[in-house]
Amino acid sequence: MKKPELKLPEGVSFLPATNAREAANALAEEVAAVLSSRLALAGTASLVVSGGTTPVPFFQALARKELDWSRVTVLLADERWVPESDEASNTALVKRHLLQHHASAARYLSLTEPGEGLDQALPVIEQRLERLALPLDVLVLGMGNDGHTASLFPTAQELPHALSPPANQRVMAMRPSGQPYERITLTLPVLQNAGYTALLVKGPDKLATLEQAARACDQVAAMPVRAFIKPGLKVYWSP
Numbered sequence: 001m002k003k004p005e006l007k008l009p010e011g012v013s014f015l016p017a018t019n020a021r022e023a024a025n026a027l028a029e030e031v032a033a034v035l036s037s038r039l040a041l042a043g044t045a046s047l048v049v050s051g052g053t054t055p056v057p058f059f060q061a062l063a064r065k066e067l068d069w070s071r072v073t074v075l076l077a078d079e080r081w082v083p084e085s086d087e088a089s090n091t092a093l094v095k096r097h098l099l100q101h102h103a104s105a106a107r108y109l110s111l112t113e114p115g116e117g118l119d120q121a122l123p124v125i126e127q128r129l130e131r132l133a134l135p136l137d138v139l140v141l142g143m144g145n146d147g148h149t150a151s152l153f154p155t156a157q158e159l160p161h162a163l164s165p166p167a168n169q170r171v172m173a174m175r176p177s178g179q180p181y182e183r184i185t186l187t188l189p190v191l192q193n194a195g196y197t198a199l200l201v202k203g204p205d206k207l208a209t210l211e212q213a214a215r216a217c218d219q220v221a222a223m224p225v226r227a228f229i230k231p232g233l234k235v236y237w238s239p
């Protein structure tokens with residue numbers, strides 16, 4: 001298969017793979033190396049991952065990487081506000097596929113508060129996140145075809161606040177129109193400026209979305225993924 005080309009701003013790497021497994025393995029290899037060097041330097045490391053369907057093979061590959069996971073804090077960039085027993089739960093996904101094998105020793109920082117409503121739970125989660133050192137070390141994002149990433153949806157009326165939160169808020173409730181669940185997301189200042197940021201996307205439609213996003217990177221509110229299309233970003237893509 002001929003690998004596609006994608007015009008992205010200078011400094012953004014486009015890394016097309018032949019299939020999802022190959023992209024997952026390459027990204028897992030790189031993330032493990034970044035985490036290891038961070039651990040050697042700083043003693044601890046943070047790893048922020050996304051939910052959805054695309055990252056499962058990446059989680060499975062990363063979980064088998066040998067590193068001192070007991071010094072790694074894992075958390076989600078965003079979560080759908082559903083019980084962990086719901087198949088839409090990103091927490092359940094991460095527990096099932098990432099916090100396994102070697103990675104089962106990692107510390108998991110949860111964006112959920114079982115049995116609570118989202119608004120009631122926010123202060124507790126906000127307080128929990130005070131422990132998180134910024135900037136993040138590793139951030140792996142996904143992207144929707146509306147240009148959302150994490151739960152920064154163009155259709156959410158809370159988006160302006162999540163892009164520029166009052167009082168340094170680290171998490172925010174998002175209720176995007178047209179989406180089936182309430183969500184909680186890390187705000188843009190928390191997500192931005194990670195030591196390493198990758199975008200993992202699959203399929204020709206995502207390629208077209210990315211192309212469209214890259215054409216006007218300054219118009220973040222229309223396609224929030226644009227906030228991350230800047231030098232240093234690694235885009236892992238498979239058909």
Ligand SMILES: O=C(O)C(O)[C@@H](O)[C@H](O)[C@H](O)COP(=O)(O)O
Pocket residue numbers: 050051052053054055077078079080090141142143144148149150151
């Ligand atoms: O929980 C979520 O829905 C996300 O974190 C979200 O930002 C996701 O990464 C994209 O919607 C891509 O999702 P897919 O991988 O399912 O296409």
